[in-house]
Amino acid sequence: ARVEFLDYDVLTDHGWSLADDDLFEKAAESGLDGDAYGEVFVEPRTNLLKAAEDAGHSWPFACRGGACANCAVAVVEGDVKMPSNHILSEEMLEQGVRLSCISLPVTDDLQVVYNIEHLPGLDELRL
Numbered sequence: 001a002r003v004e005f006l007d008y009d010v011l012t013d014h015g016w017s018l019a020d021d022d023l024f025e026k027a028a029e030s031g032l033d034g035d036a037y038g039e040v041f042v043e044p045r046t047n048l049l050k051a052a053e054d055a056g057h058s059w060p061f062a063c064r065g066g067a068c069a070n071c072a073v074a075v076v077e078g079d080v081k082m083p084s085n086h087i088l089s090e091e092m093l094e095q096g097v098r099l100s101c102i103s104l105p106v107t108d109d110l111q112v113v114y115n116i117e118h119l120p121g122l123d124e125l126r127l
């Protein structure tokens, strides 16, 4: 799967929102550095976090086992599956929040915002 990614800090800096329809178009035109915006390819049975790391990126994480939410991302386009979820609320799941350490792509193309630790509601989940 091809995953286009964006750092949540960029949204904060530019006053953009996860709900912006043209979020990734704006990002593509903003001359961002390769850590903040770009794409990675995820091999089958590989989770998003691992794929990002294999491509040389440092995304936040702690437990790598779906228990801490430090690795949370917002899936804006496409979908992933998680084998289990014990910490994300229904509301977060509806917003597209997923745990990158256990998320496997199920669509060929995805758009993902990583580093969403300051998204409302996530702070108290992080251990």
Ligand code: FES
Binding pocket: 060, 061, 062, 063, 064, 065, 066, 067, 068, 069, 070, 071, 072, 099, 100, 101, 102
């Ligand atoms: Fe802890 Fe992913 S690193 S849930």
